Amino acid sequence: MAENSSSSQPASTVTESEPNNSFATKQSLPSGISTVNGQLSSSDLDFFTISGLNSESLFTVEVNSDTFDPVLGLLDRSGDILSVSDDSANNSVIPILTGIVPTNGKLNLAVSGFMDKNLVGDHFQSGSYTLSLKSFTLPEPSVNPTIINGSFESSDFTGWTIIGSTSIQTSAFGSGPIERTSQALLSTAGATFSDKILETFLELKAGSLDNIGNGDVIQGSAIRQTFTANAGDILTFNWNFFTNEGAQVFPFNDFSFVSISSLSELVDVMFSSSVTSLTTQFFEETGFQTFSFTIPIGGTYTLGLGVVDVGDNTIDSGLLVDNVTLTSIPSTI
Missing domain, CATH: 2.60.120.380 (Jelly Rolls)
Incomplete structure (x- = not known):
């Protein structure tokens, strides 16, 4: 579990x-x-x-x-x-x-x-x-030999550690899944936690989320998984960012992010290619995108994924995640 x-x-x-x-x-x-x-x-x-x-x-x-x-x-x-x-x-x-x-x-x-x-x-x-x-209290994550339950087909978060408002969604959500029948939704609505707590959970330096530069991060949700990988392995996943901020006259710049060897933004409210979300509870979405990361050195890594409110905690944003995969590349030697 x-x-x-x-x-x-x-x-x-x-x-x-x-x-x-x-x-x-x-x-x-x-x-x-x-x-x-x-x-x-x-x-x-x-x-x-x-x-x-x-x-x-x-x-x-x-x-x-x-x-x-x-x-x-x-x-x-x-x-x-x-x-x-x-x-x-x-x-x-x-x-x-x-x-x-x-x-x-x-x-x-x-x-x-x-x-x-x-x-x-x-x-x-x-x-x-x-x-x-x-x-x-938050448990210490176990180290998995590879990515486990990357498509969330167990209908729960087996293999993952979670904090905040997280759930398993099917096609009934109105978008996805990309692979088979399940996907993970992270949301800024509901029981979410402060940026300080998220940074501790993801083992990030204090102030890392504010330092993305989108404004004062208020609260959000995140998931993580610790795994071993070899140099050259490729980590990929599909994601779709949703927000209701686009319906506001003066929107705050909520964003989603990934952390592995470092912290980086996936996308924020100002994403120029977002489209109106006609089939979900949100106002707009980016559509599914693909993230890819090549493991530089063999060892133990922690993948963190999250979505946060910036500036206020009254307008919701969300992140769908699916098809998290670690692919081993055969040696050419």
Whole structure:
């Protein structure tokens, strides 16, 4: 199976209890709590502190409701806002926040209603909701003897390590696959992670993604696979970049990238030959392209692929990947 997140605490559910409508009266939840069932009324806020998490682990937290459009906030130990999520994707009203658990092992959270991004109760929403938390550490990737599951035909990420919003897609997505029946989709929508976390995941130098030069990278998703190869072997894969930024008056320059011996951009929003995407959830796409890299020296390599939001986290972009292949070239000696 794919090397991915593993929960650091058993699932446990509690019910939200009032009064918890201010940071001073926040509801303290002990170690092991991963789900809170709550009720919000007009102008109300619910504040929580979840304790006992493993410091420096990663987390995702989201709020689901069938009756209203929730807002989720992350606060520091003084109650000041660190980040706020309203909608996690262009086609979703589910707010999602991700990050690194502080050294004190605590997360301070707030739940509010539509457009209350200052977390002051400025909303008219009401109804039930479920707050869900996952925390995990990233596993160390194993070294494969060659590229494994390069066309994702196992219908999962076997052989790969993943972070962020990743999924296996079929032809139902509206584009591809290039080879057989499956392909991987990386997206900036949903549970995505900051550029700092992506750089750590891909073993890139801090600031590498910003140094591409497209602007301030906010967050994104990535996959990686570590493998052995001989000098002269050729690594190839097919990719298709999608974005909704092209529909904006002033688009940010989201981009997709590859890292192997170095980091390089595959393409960005300003790609001149992009076309309107008539069959997918995105506004435009590049169409499938081919990447090729010749292994210079025999040894162990890590292939990293990713897609990121630049400048904001409100407009989605995505990257389809398929047919990742390592071809050995016979020696002429």
